[in-house]
Each structure stands twice: as structure tokens, then as C-alpha cells.
Amino acid sequence: MNPLDVTSALMDGPGVEVGTCAKCGSRSVGLCAPLNAAALDEMAGDSHLRTLQRRSSIFDQGEPATSVFTLTTGIARLTRSLADGRHAVIGFRYAGDLVGYTPLAEYPHGADMLTEGTVCRMERGRLEGMFRKYPLLERRLIDLCHVELASTQEHLVALGRFRAEDRVAAFLISLAEAQERRGNPGPVFAMPATRGDVGDFLGLSVETVSRTISRFQRQGWIKLPGRAAVELTQRSKLMALATGDET
Amino acid sequence: MNPLDVTSALMDGPGVEVGTCAKCGSRSVGLCAPLNAAALDEMAGDSHLRTLQRRSSIFDQGEPATSVFTLTTGIARLTRSLADGRHAVIGFRYAGDLVGYTPLAEYPHGADMLTEGTVCRMERGRLEGMFRKYPLLERRLIDLCHVELASTQEHLVALGRFRAEDRVAAFLISLAEAQERRGNPGPVFAMPATRGDVGDFLGLSVETVSRTISRFQRQGWIKLPGRAAVELTQRSKLMALATGDET
């Protein structure tokens, strides 16, 4: 397991049938991964594709949780806000990830787009109806949730016990790993999150994130070949910080 | 939703049949809540009760995840360790809670007892077999997991954005709420966790936890009527800190 997973990690394993969602047009890697063609068609029939601009909201914290979404393209940010305006980024989600499923009446967090992208929306009730018909779907949701839980717990350790430098290193590593799992071979990875987003994710101020990234760059551990890109040139150094191997 | 849930919160709702697990002897509030008598019997037949001493381990992080446990009496602590020996407490679990279920090959965290208690062990494979027979069980597991996820995300916000005082206040509130949900009417609650445990849970040092609790006591917000007990005498003050209402 890697440090500080920015996204749910369970990719198709053995025994997973691969199909294509008619609506989404993309190979199903998320919730629908275990479905066959007929089931995929049925899922697609109940769902609606929507294009979203950068920074637009998919749903807000506290809103009635009536829909679930599959992010089909783009990168999203999950946020939790406090009464006084402080807020935290609790995770990032990539194409293929399921967003907004909860058994609670209201979304416990908000979700918005970091890049422009598309989501596939389905009524929560319809999804729950599909569960009865396709038990594999329910199985899949359990697995996805537990993997997400494990990665959230790693994140917890990072916030509770890592220093600023370690957290930023762990973030960069997990960013790279998430994209590698999704087919980007590197060594350059997309980083559409601003310093502020990263700070809100890691419990740090914008300035500390900026200073730490500058330092990594000065040390030759990373390069920033553009506004929204990062290259990890000395990944092992970052990894050492991220895993807490020595100090 | 309350700040910083120390345990999974989904109690029996409408439509939940109530039975008694023959093996555990206790009313089923956790995973088995939706099962009828026959199903409970079958679950009980596949499970084994074990008594555990204080500080003894239920399972270790990294060990093959072959069993799942229902905590039937006592309080447990979930921990995650790093290579260098640092470790964090990622949650506390109470009687009725499911512990150790994961789709991963190895437990992503360890679990040990804070008090003496008993657990009801079942082979993971058998549980998964039960899923096929009793879809309600699978449904229940999804719900439990998502509620746990939401509470872990709250914890994340607390570690990322709360000051030491706020975190300790949030912890005390959630401790009380967890016990109230389980039938302890208060105003005195059990606190078997040491200052060290609390520190590892909140990302603080022992000294900071001790100082903060001392200050709360001096301010008359709490009382400590014994080694492992706490009474919240001015809950609203703690609540204000915990929710981030004003400063």
C-alpha cells in the first residue's frame, strides 16, 4: 500500500468482465467494472451525462443526497466545510471514480471540478434498485468503499504525524501513482490542484506548500514543466519522506 | 452529524428486524442488525467467541486479513504504524461494532483492546458466503462502511484544520455521543484511553492533551471523577470549539 492515496485504488482484478458504458463511452473502471454488456446498457439507460466547467460544483455539502455520479473525464475535489468558513479538501477523484454515494440523507461533503470534465448522473434510488438485480454491483461498492476507507485512514496518519515536508512528498507520490494506475506512464503528471487546494488537503497554508515545493525543486527532486504539471525526478527521495523511512 | 465521530454511527433504523445473536448473547446492533432469527443462528454457528485482556491485540497491521470480528463487549483501538515507529490511532470501536473487514489481502491497520472484552470471530470467506444468501447483510455492510467513511472524513478535517483545544473538545463530545447512542445516559462517561492514545488519535503530544484537559477542568467545563471517567459539565462550551462556531 502506498502512502496517502488521493483516490480510490481498486482497479479491475482477475475475474472482472470488461465492457464499455454506452452513455459514458469510456471503458468501465469504476463501479460498473464487474457488469456485463446487458447490465451496462441498463445502467446507461438510467443515467445522464453532464459536462461541467472548471470550478463548478457537482453537488454541495448538506444537499439532499438524491443522485450518485461517476466521473467520466476530468478531476474533481471533495471538500468539507465548517461553520466558520474554514474548509478542507478530503480527497481528489479521477475519471472512473464513483462520487456522491452515501446512505445518509445529505451529502456529508461537497464535490466540484478541478478541471472541466463530465459526470454520469444516476438517481440514488435507481442505483439501489440495480443492486437487487446485480449483486456484483453491491459487492463492488463494498470493495470500493473499504479501499477508500483505508486510503482515508492513511491520509489521517499523514495529517496527524507527518511534518509539512513529508505531507507534500506523500501527496506528490500519490498523485503520480493515481495517474499511473490510470495509464499515464509519467514521468510528467497533471497537477490541476492549486497550492491552496493542496494546502487544504494536507492541512497546511498556501505559503508552506509553495515553500516546500520550491525547496524540492531547488534540491532537484522535482521539476515543474508548466502551470499544471509536475515531474518527479528523484522519486526515491520523496518516497523516503512519505513513508517515514529514517529522517 | 456530529464532529469527529469516534465510532461508526449507524444504529438500527426503521425496518430493521431485531434479534439476538446466540453466540454473542447480545442484541445485534452491528453488522447483523438486519438479520432474522434463522440467519442469526447461521451466523452464530460459523463464529467463535473469544475473551481478550486489556492491551491484547485482535489482529495486527499487515497480517493476512482472514477473519472479521464483531466486538461484543469492551472498547478497542484501531492503529496504523509507520516504518519508523510513529503510529496513529485511527479510531475507537465499541460493543456491536464490526472490526477488521477489508477486501484487501492484509489488514491495513491493527486493532487491540483498550479494556478487557470479547470478540466474535468469523472467517472472512464465510462472511462473504453469507452475503450471497442474505443480501441485506451486504447492504448493511455498505451502509456501515459509508458512515465510517464520513466520520473518518470529519476526523480528517479536525486534524487538518483544528487547533489543539478544538480537537480535544471534539474528541470529548464524540466520546459522549458514542456512549449515549449505546445507552449510557451520562453525564459520566468511560474514558479508558490514555492521554497517549488520545494524542495519537488527535495528532497531538501527550503533554498537549494533558495540558488541554487540565485547562478544561480548571475552567469548569469538565470533571474527572476517576481514572478512566470524564463528565462534561459545560458541554456547550466544548461543542462551540468542536464545531468551529466562533473562536
Add this chain to the structure above:
DNA sequence: CGGCACTTTGATCGTGGTCAATAAGTGTGG
């Protein structure tokens, strides 16, 4: 070009960590 959002860097300050010493429980064996 101006306006805006984001980033970088510097200076200063405060929260909370670390180190250290003492106190208060808790358990064990003589």
C-alpha cells in the same frame, strides 16, 4: 493594456512539540 487569480519569498509571531522533572496511580513480591 488592465484586472485577476495564483505563486513566491521574506519577516515575524505563536502554537504546540520536545526535554526534563515530579507526582500520582497500579501492580508485584517479600
Add this chain to the structure above:
DNA sequence: CCACACTTATTGACCACGATCAAAGTGCCG
């Protein structure tokens, strides 16, 4: 029963990490 060891808690002194405040600097889009 007390002596002793051991764990846990408390409190103080000091210091460092990272927040905050402030001010340029850098793209980017209308």
C-alpha cells in the same frame, strides 16, 4: 502491609515548525 518498579499524568522551560502578515512577481483572459 509496605517496598519497589513501572506506567501514566502533570507541569514547567525552551525552541522550532509552520501560520500569518505583507509585498512582489507571474501568468492568463477579456
